[in-house]
Amino acid sequence: MRVVTVTILVMLTSLSGCFGDEIFLEEDRGIPGGLTLACLRSSEFTSMNLHVLYEEGYQPEAMELLKQRLDEVCDKPGGINIITEKVDFSHGDTWSADDVRTKRWNIGSDAMSSETLTWYFLFPSGMYEDESVLGVAVDASTVAIFLDSIEDAEGFLGRPSSSEIERSVTVHESGHLLGLVNTVYTSDVDHEDPDHPHHSNNEDSVMYWAVETNTIGSFFSNDIPDEFDNDDKMDLEKMADGTYSTTNQVWG
Ligand SMILES: [Zn+2]
Numbered sequence: 001m002r003v004v005t006v007t008i009l010v011m012l013t014s015l016s017g018c019f020g021d022e023i024f025l026e027e028d029r030g031i032p033g034g035l036t037l038a039c040l041r042s043s044e045f046t047s048m049n050l051h052v053l054y055e056e057g058y059q060p061e062a063m064e065l066l067k068q069r070l071d072e073v074c075d076k077p078g079g080i081n082i083i084t085e086k087v088d089f090s091h092g093d094t095w096s097a098d099d100v101r102t103k104r105w106n107i108g109s110d111a112m113s114s115e116t117l118t119w120y121f122l123f124p125s126g127m128y129e130d131e132s133v134l135g136v137a138v139d140a141s142t143v144a145i146f147l148d149s150i151e152d153a154e155g156f157l158g159r160p161s162s163s164e165i166e167r168s169v170t171v172h173e174s175g176h177l178l179g180l181v182n183t184v185y186t187s188d189v190d191h192e193d194p195d196h197p198h199h200s201n202n203e204d205s206v207m208y209w210a211v212e213t214n215t216i217g218s219f220f221s222n223d224i225p226d227e228f229d230n231d232d233k234m235d236l237e238k239m240a241d242g243t244y245s246t247t248n249q250v251w252g
Contacts, residue, residue: 001128001130001133001135001136001137001212002032002136002137002176002183002198003032003097003136003137003138027110027111027112027250028140028250029101029105029111029139029140029141029142029250030139030140030141030248030249030250031139031140031183031184031248032137032138032139032140032176032177032179032183033140033176033177033178033179033180033183033184033248034139034140034184034248034249034250035111035112035117035119035140035141035177035249035250035251036177036178036179036184036236036239036246036249037239037240037246037249037251038111038112038117038249038250038251039070039073039074039076039117039119039177039178040073040074040075040178040236040239040240041075041240042075042076042077044117044251045076045112045115045116045117046076046077046078046115046116047076047077047078047079047080047081047115047116047117048070048074048076048078048079048080048081048116048117048118048119049080049081049082049083049116049117049118049119050063050066050067050070050080050081050082050083050118050119050121051083051085051108051118051119051120051121052082052083052084052085052120052121052122052123053085053087053089053103053104053107053108053120053121053122053123054084054085054086054087054122054123054124055086055087055088055089055123055124055125056086056088057125058123058124058125058147059084059086059123060121060123060145060147060166060170061163061166061167062145062166062167062169062170062171063082063084063121063170064082065167065170065171065226066121066167066170066171066174067080067082069171069174069226069227069228070174072227072228072233073178073228073233073236075240076117078115078116087107089103089107089122089124089125091103091124091126092126093125093126093127094126094127094128094129095124095126095127095128095129095144095146096128096129097136097138100122100136100138100142100144101138101139101142103122103124104120104122104138104142104144105142108120111140111141112250112251117141118141119141119142119143119174119177120141120142120143121143121144121145121170121173122142122143122144122145123144123145123147124144124146125147125148126146126148127146127148127149128144128146128149131149131214132213132214132215133146133149133212133213133214134146134149134150134153134165134169134212134213134214134216135169135170135172135173135212136173137173137174137176137177140177140250141177143170143173143174143176143177145166145169145170145173147162147166149214150162150165150166150169152214153165153214153215153216153217154217155216155217155218155220156217156218159222160216160217160220160222160223160224164224164226165216165217165224167226168206168211168216168224168225168226169211169212169216171206171226171227171228172206172207172211172212173212175206175207175228175232176198178236179235179239179246180198180200180207180228180232180235180236181193181198181199181200181207181232181235182197182198183198184239184246184247184248184249185235185238185239185244185245185246185247186244187231187234187235187238187244188238189231189234189235191205191229191231191232193208193209195209196209200229200231200232202229202231203220203225204225204229205225205227205228205229205231205232206225206226206227206228206229206232207228207229207232208225211224211225
């Protein structure tokens with residue numbers, strides 16, 4: 001699920017300002033897709049961290065696959081590193097997009113440091129306020145994956161298994177951070193599902209809408225997609241090489 005709010009921008013404006021003689025400006029958190037070019041290109045950031053914040057008992061299994069998928073599309077000659085950190089979110093059972101943003105920015109730090117881009121992946125206990133949602137991308141560098149809901153979404157006799165669903169949902173949400181589909185660009189190819197904006201109309205793409213919902217277990221009886229399809233990849237390539245103009249970027 002791709003969550004966009006304008007309230008955060010208003011909040012940011014009030015947070016930035018003068019502090020003594022020094023002007024400090026809080027980092028622009030952006031919208032999902034706001035750091036797409038920062039990942040796809042190496043001109044600004046040569047390496048990347050995938051920083052996991054997980055609650056005890058919620059350590060993810062998906063990160064190696066995610067690293068592989070991002071390696072396939074992003075240009076990071078300095079490498080992509082996984083950082084895992086166990087945290088106590090001290091939060092109730094229900095999460096809103098604002099809750100996710102607040103915890104990420106309270107516990108984590110900036111997405112953009114000198115040469116390293118950092119994306120945060122939260123794995124908390126509890127569920128999203130819309131319990132049918134398995135994962136959310138809430139700003140340019142923040143994703144939350146709800147493993148309790150994923151556990152419940154497991155298919156009949158474990159097909160698909162909760163591990164498979166977790167991997168697909170995690171790659172799916174990172175796809176929203178990459179601006180898929182048509183979030184910060186407009187594709188030449190008609191592959192956005194008109195009934196589910198910013199999702200692929202191809203059920204073999206990890207960006208298919210059902211991947212991030214609790215119907216996934218009944219929707220896919222065999223393999224669930226865990227990679228970007230050719231249209232997704234072509235969109236990413238055309239953003240990277242400048243064929244498509246890319247909007248809402250929070251850097252450069
Ligand atoms: Zn989605």
